[in-house]
Amino acid sequence: MVWFRPVGFTGRRPSFQKQAMLRRAASDEFETYHDLYSVASSVSRVGDRFEATVIGRRAAGLFLFDRQVVGVVHQREGSRARRDGLEHLNLQVLRSGRMLAGAPGNERLLAAGDVVLFDTTLPQRTVLHDADFVTVALSREVVEAVVPNLRSLHGAVLSRKACPGLGVAVLSLARGASGSADAPLGGSALIAGLIADGMDRSGRYVTDRDRDEEEIQAARRLRASLFIDAHLGRHDLDVGLVATGSGVSRSALYRAFDPVGGVKGEIVRRRVARLRSAILRGDRLTPIATLAWNLGFSSASHGSRTFMAAYGVPPAQFRDAMLRPEDSAVGDLKAEHMRGWVEVLNAKSSRV
Template identity: 40%
Template sequence: MATPSFTFASETETTGFEAYRDLYAAGSDVAATGAPFHARVDGHRFEQLLLFERRLAGVAHSRNPARVRRDDFDHFTLQLLCDGTFQGGPIGSELALAQGDIILFDMTRPQRTLAEGAHFLTVALPRDVVETVAPHAGKFHGTILPRANTGLLGDLLRSLARRRDTVPAHSAVHVSRAVAEFLAIAIGTDAPGAAVPPARLTAMRLERAQAFIDARLGDSRLDAATIASGIAVSRSVLYRLFAPAGGVAQYILNKRLEQMRAALRHSTESRSVSTLAYDFGFSSESHCSRAFRTAYGLPPGRYRAETGGGRTTSPEDPGVGAKALMVDWVSKLY
């Protein structure tokens, strides 16, 4: 079975830059740098990994704090510069990459990249795949990884780009694990025996509480008393567990909003906004709409329209464009 793929080339589009900006509209804000523009993107989807080979000129991508809050992206990306001029990092702290450098991005945090005649590889990996072997990867957001440690990782990414069509479908899941393992080698590990806050008992209680909430999120009657009883702790202990998250009620609301947002972005989600609101435990559609707008700046229906969610055709159907595939592929990382 062939690897699901698409190709975008600006020279074949009637609108050029506008078409490229629209391709990435669901994930980043794209701006022209003033230099002559050119773009070619070859995208490939594996199990739990996306690979993009890009040749860009005159392009800047950014994800400011408002964009990060609005999106539901929770994955990591790696950028390997093959040739050309490329800068990247936290907004205002971008660094120039040399040929062969790899930079790591945590998509839950603001970032900016600028490409001028750059040929580079981008790999997207789910958070759980990365953090299983590199639990502190987020600390390296916007960091150019140590050159002495990235040889194996760089070789693997280049080989994957060359041999992408030879990976058997049943073996594709191993590709993401291999990339994550090599990333763990590249960033190293913390010293053995390093303290990991919070205390283990608190962490275990919090994990139990979160699992209890996740399993009952659709119940509009879910409250602190129910959770405390369900995990056998007092309400005062429960309140302390969730104080960093703004409290138990706020945590539940945030989880419902996250699920609502993810569903609205998903290409195969056919439920109405009203049905989704009740399915995720909101007391009413109006309550859901107000909370959603406060959190993400748009009402649910408009958010769905702008992010391409609710599409009824299969993403693999002939004629489905690169933008639709991009949205669908990223949604499947979660």
């Protein structure tokens, strides 16, 4: 079910004008997710498993969607892009997991911290095998004020190393790290400025690695990440075990994961994403400490600190805010509500 939440549902985020939540969509509720995103893209399933949780926030000049999604393809076809009149910019930032994104036929596997830029006037495709990520939708007017050649950036994937501040800024907004009323008002201008900062004088992004080498490293990360995902509950999960299990040498693993925060960082990111997913499944009876231990955290406090660092709120408080009966819906978020938000973002009068 999808819920409207009052402003600042954790008591720490008063600056966003409106928040909404798709608590959890299970396999038999795929149509709920499909209808929600039909305003801008065609949505289909991939693989045998589907799961989705969405927390959305609306503020002046931007929308932010914090999502964990398994088994979904989003595709925006050229015919749709030509006829529906949308023209805003989408940024997708991967926290952890497996996600491919780009122009159709040129999708790339993202690493943790990577950012992909999409111009909604052009076709795009995103494949979410098992991804914990954040999408920010920005007014075209705001971005073009500092990046006039916006269309040329469509489908560009910016690594954390090549453009370090951009992904950090988006994830910080998602965590609600700033309770200031200036956060949503200045957020879109900040992100637009960071996009411009990553460009050279010719208006192109400077790549920090050869494409062939990048693809080799991406393949190694994928092999290792699949092993990590399958063994998160092991308390002896470390670089040595991942190297042995994935068939990639320690030295190669260190090189592959160095741009994205290391192998240990990837293990932690996947554990905390799985912890949030477990909480959002609505299990009220299992203690947070048990959930954290079962996912390989050394202690409840370790799990709580890591969760707080990733999502801006302790896991117990997060579960309480998400599951309390007294915080039930103010109203269901339906496709027409999403359409209204998008129309506001694309209005010529949009100002930040």
